[in-house]
Amino acid sequence: MVQEQIKESVLKVVSPDSLVGSFESLLEEVGVSEKISTYLSVVIFSILVLIIAKVAHFIVRRYLVKHVERFMEKTKSKYDDYFVKRKLIIRASYIVPALIIYTSLDLVFVQFDHVNAVLHNLVSLYFIVVALLLIDSFLKGVGDVYETLPNSNERPIKGYLQGIYLVFVLIGVLVTVSILLDVKLTVVFTGLGAIAAVLILVFKDTILGFVASIQLTANSMVKPGDWIEMPSHKSDGTVMEMTLNTVKVQNWDKTISTIPTYALVSESFKNWKGMEESGGRRIKRSINIDMKSVKFCDDKMLGKFRKIKVLKDYIEDKLEELEEYNKQFDIDESILVNGRRMTNLGVFRKYLEGYLHNHPKIHQNMTFLVRHLQPTEKGIPIEIYVFSNDQAWANYESIQADIFDHILAVLPEFELTVFQFPTEKLSATMMEEV
Numbered sequence: 001m002v003q004e005q006i007k008e009s010v011l012k013v014v015s016p017d018s019l020v021g022s023f024e025s026l027l028e029e030v031g032v033s034e035k036i037s038t039y040l041s042v043v044i045f046s047i048l049v050l051i052i053a054k055v056a057h058f059i060v061r062r063y064l065v066k067h068v069e070r071f072m073e074k075t076k077s078k079y080d081d082y083f084v085k086r087k088l089i090i091r092a093s094y095i096v097p098a099l100i101i102y103t104s105l106d107l108v109f110v111q112f113d114h115v116n117a118v119l120h121n122l123v124s125l126y127f128i129v130v131a132l133l134l135i136d137s138f139l140k141g142v143g144d145v146y147e148t149l150p151n152s153n154e155r156p157i158k159g160y161l162q163g164i165y166l167v168f169v170l171i172g173v174l175v176t177v178s179i180l181l182d183v184k185l186t187v188v189f190t191g192l193g194a195i196a197a198v199l200i201l202v203f204k205d206t207i208l209g210f211v212a213s214i215q216l217t218a219n220s221m222v223k224p225g226d227w228i229e230m231p232s233h234k235s236d237g238t239v240m241e242m243t244l245n246t247v248k249v250q251n252w253d254k255t256i257s258t259i260p261t262y263a264l265v266s267e268s269f270k271n272w273k274g275m276e277e278s279g280g281r282r283i284k285r286s287i288n289i290d291m292k293s294v295k296f297c298d299d300k301m302l303g304k305f306r307k308i309k310v311l312k313d314y315i316e317d318k319l320e321e322l323e324e325y326n327k328q329f330d331i332d333e334s335i336l337v338n339g340r341r342m343t344n345l346g347v348f349r350k351y352l353e354g355y356l357h358n359h360p361k362i363h364q365n366m367t368f369l370v371r372h373l374q375p376t377e378k379g380i381p382i383e384i385y386v387f388s389n390d391q392a393w394a395n396y397e398s399i400q401a402d403i404f405d406h407i408l409a410v411l412p413e414f415e416l417t418v419f420q421f422p423t424e425k426l427s428a429t430m431m432e433e434v
Contacts, residue, residue, distance in 0.1 A: 015288055045108040052104075053097035060093045082144035098123055121179050128172045135168050153223050159213030159261070162244035163178045166206065208262035209245040215265050218240070222264060222271055228267040233259050252393075280363040280387030281396050288379035289345065290419040297342045301415065305347055310354030318342060349382065350416040352407070356386055361399045363387040374381040379419030 031118035043062045068089050072080040082091070102123045109116035139161045146152050178185045216222055222239060228249065229236045238249035247264060249257045275281055297305070300320070305311050322340050325331075354368045356362050369385035411418060 021429055022116075034060070036097055042112070045104075049101060049104040049108060053100040056100055057093065057097040060096045065093050068332060078148075080364070083137065083141035086137040086141045086144070088134065088141060091130065091133045091137055094133070095127070098126050098130065102127075124260070125177050128175055132169060132172050135163060139165050139240045155217055155220075156242055157217075158224055158242060159210065159244045163210045163213070166244070167212075171256040172367045205245055205260065209243075209260065212262040212265045212303060213242070213244060218260070222247070222269075222273075223243050227272040227276065228269050229272070230259060230264075230267070232267055234262065235259055261306070276391060278366070278387075279391075280366045280389055282379055283386050283388055283396075283400055283403070285400060285404065286373060286381040286383035287404065288376075288381050288419040289411075290379050290417045291375060292344045293415060293417040294343060294380070295415070297344055297347060298337055301344065302342070304413075308351065310358065311347065311351055314350050314354070315342075315347075317359055344414045345380075345382075348411070348416055351410070352382070352412070355406070356384070356403070359403070361390055362387050 016191050041044065069084045072084050072089075102120070105116055105119050105123070109119065143158055143161050146157055175185065209337040222228060222242070224239050224242060225238065226239045228239060230249075235248050235249045235257040237253060237257070238257070240248040242248075242261070245261060246258045246426070247261055249259060251257055302315060306315050319342075321344070325341040326333060329339070333339060349370055349372075353368075357364065357372065363367075363386070367385060368387075369383070371383050371385065373381035373383050375381075388396050388398060390396060408418065
């Protein structure tokens with residue numbers, strides 16, 4: 001019985017009414033009017049609460065937060081360092097002053113119900129903002145931890161994390177509306193159906209981007225580090241970042257292009273990942289031979305070709321084959337059109353095959369072709385269709401250039417010439433264009 005009486009006495013002493021009332025009574029005793037004492041007590045208590053909140057936040061930020069961060073940095077695990085980097089602990093400290101202010105409102109504004117209610121709502125909104133900041137830091141920390149995993153590039157989750165954060169933001173907005181309008185959250189959700197069409201219109205790109213992120217990741221269509229080419233958006237370069245709404249591409253000229261995420265699903269693009277993973281890069285280029293320079297090989301030419309290392313065995317075997325064939329069918333070889341004969345173009349094609357087979361920069365286990373294309377008014381194209389074993393752009397271009405430098409230099413040895421417009425015809429063509 002005595003304990004209960006003591007407890008009631010203590011509650012009366014520390015209750016808001018007794019504290020504010022005692023302070024007001026003290027002011028009235030020194031000659032301050034009742035109305036002024038009421039307002040003056042509110043101002044003084046407000047300043048006191050703000051000072052306490054500021055000091056509490058300073059102490060927590062200066063000592064508690066620093067000690068917690070140092071402890072996390074010294075642990076063996078490196079994962080918690082990412083949450084420190086994302087300021088998760090610092091943002092958590094923002095709750096302390098808000099808690100002090102929130103619990104003090106009933107004490108300070110006990111006689112001002114309307115102001116008390118407004119301030120309660122404002123502090124509640126502050127709590128929502130801090131909660132969203134904490135969720136943002138936590139999700140970004142999770143993303144940083146995930147990127148340390150070996151297969152993180154294969155399955156990026158940044159779009160998913162942004163989608164999750166967007167859901168929390170929407171919930172925060174709905175709670176804010178509920179607080180400001182002083183209605184139940186269930187009523188807000190009920191009314192949400194009426195504006196669903198407007199929300200879909202407003203967040204159309206976000207919704208499309210979220211769905212596209214899932215499709216791109218699930219089907220391994222593209223990931224950061226891939227080289228993609230998308231002419232419709234004038235993009236040709238390396239994917240830097242994939243977010244909920246955009247994909248950043250650094251083009252080869254060092255400019256940055258941003259492509260809507262859903263465009264990579266709705267439109268076509270070329271991903272060079274297959275080439276990079278294959279170990280080779282295609283060389284597909286042709287040179288036009290003047291058809292007037294194509295002719296049968298005579299003994300003098302064959303004698304010269306026998307001295308070429310990559311052709312020696314081919315010439316010997318081919319001559320034996322042709323001799324047996326012509327004897328079998330009793331061919332009169334005094335007439336050139338009779339029987340089978342070697343041409344300088346055919347021997348040149350075989351030379352190219354041997355040259356490329358012995359080239360150290362040509363991939364020997366991938367598609368390998370040296371072929372004739374359809375003759376045109378510009379001559380007969382000889383196409384090189386092979387793969388280099390060096391994929392670096394500068395090296396790849398150098399390999400191509402070296403091969404075709406050699407081809408142009410060696411053509412006269414086979415008494416072949418490259419087709420090009422005569423100077424007079426070229427001049428006339430240019431005049432017509434002018």
